[in-house]
Amino acid sequence: MKIGRWNLAPVPALIVGIVAISFSAIFIKWSEAPASILGMYRLLFTVLLMAPFTGRAVRREMRRIKPVDGGLLFLSGLFLGLHFLFWIESLRHTSVASSMIVLSLQPVLVAIGAYAVFRERTGGAALLGMGMALAGTVLIGWGDIGFSREAVYGDVLSLLGTLAVSVHMLIGQRLCAHIPSHVYSFLVFLTAAGVLAAYNLAAGIGMTAYPAREWGIFLLLAVVPTVFGHLLFNSLLRVVGATTVSMSILGEPVGAILLAYLLLGEGITDYQALGGALTLAGLAVFLKTKRTAPSPERPARESA
Template sequence: MKTGAVSSQWYAFATVVLWSSAFVFTKVALLSFSSTALGFLRCAIASVVLYAVLRCKGVRMLNWRELPRFTLSGALGFSIYLFIFNKGSETLTAATGCILIATAPIITALMASVVFRERLTRLAWIALWLAFLGVLVLMLWNGSVSINAGVFWMLGAALAISAYNVIQRLYANGYTSLQITAYSFFTATVMLAGFLPESIRQIESAPLSHVIAVIFLGVFPSALAYLLWAKALSFAATTSDVTKFMFLTPLLSFVLGYVVISELPGVETWIGGALILSGLALFHISGQRAERARRAAMRH
């Protein structure tokens, strides 16, 4: 195996581990911090790290006239996303939350089919409905009267991050992925700045372990993970070489949830999760087939 391919897979695996840890350490941080305060602190810490990276790399900083175009991406990808993600994490296990967020690639493709007129294959539609069935299992396992509100919050988070993914494609011309991520974090921090006083009060009353969890979330699953992911993509021959590692996220969240906070998901997570992950696997296969067909057409 070539050195570049090995490097891309190590970077991708490290990214997935960090993203998986966010589901667990968010639950730890929420023991002392509100959803809004945690969202602000995570954005603020990530912004400091990413600003330092931009300065070290000598990357062009954002022109203030360009700020409005990153307001929407900052809101959907970080300020709104992190708030509703935190709300969902309050009542869901780390594994269940992770499985629901894992539907984002399918939702992104559905949005892209509308915005960019990209056709979904029959297999992709089957994958979509299979994942939707898994979501219904998670929502209605205890009966139609007892619907877990956390599922709605987490699905809202999946919708927000999917919309952010689509917007990233719209901004792709003229900006690197690092710039888009950093500028979106900057604008998200400004949007959530009203929660600074609340955040300070909660830091003062929180135990050190919970403060460390917040710092970890801002530095590692937020800033560092995005940098590693960009690095993985730069070494990979194809996007699927690294995106396949995202299928490990629910398993890693389950393991970390058990090790860190002794959390075990319920039966509905296993059944609904199996359906959702099966849908994701089918969707991945559909994407690979479409990519092979596109390359074959280009050769002819």
């Protein structure tokens, strides 16, 4: 796997990415800035950090991109922007545990989309795993109904964010088959930042009057979960495919919930524990029954 001029092995890159994105929810919880501002500066700072290393390659590839791929790049950026808008806002209304477990449904949604787009089939055991994961998420939501309506609202936002990022990853699987992953990431991050900037302008949300502490959090979100998380995952799309990357990110909810317990003092309810265990068990069954090796001849085509 290659990112710009660096060759990286998929497994170590994946481990680094999982650890990095586990901090995302913690940084967001520390911030008081609006969700759209957090998402916008997270992506904008990432683009600025990438520019010195990818600028020449981006200019070269831009001349080769076909109009249809340009449209898909915009859609990928649009859905990534929506993902950050919905998911970051969900953390304002529900716990890290609930939001992250709902987000862990991403591989199931990607698998469904992969069948529709790439005709990747899912066997009976994998379908059982999907059912277990969905049941676990329903259990988490049921527990939050007893907790507060606001928590349920947060769960719904997290689900919308999960749907958005699933579409983003499926588009990325197709585009990264013939566009270098670092170029794809740069253009998509820039597009998503532009989408969120347009939202902020339309909603009348101020974009500059934030204390130094918030700017530090914006930078942390760019460096840790985005550069060392999303950027690495985008690079893996061509190697192992969208569904396998999504399934492997199952370490994020576990890491985020543990960090929330240690750093934020958030407890875990019985419903969250039981629903989370059922969701992760179902997703583990799903992963065990799927193949992870993509075909070299087709865009990251794998049964996972």
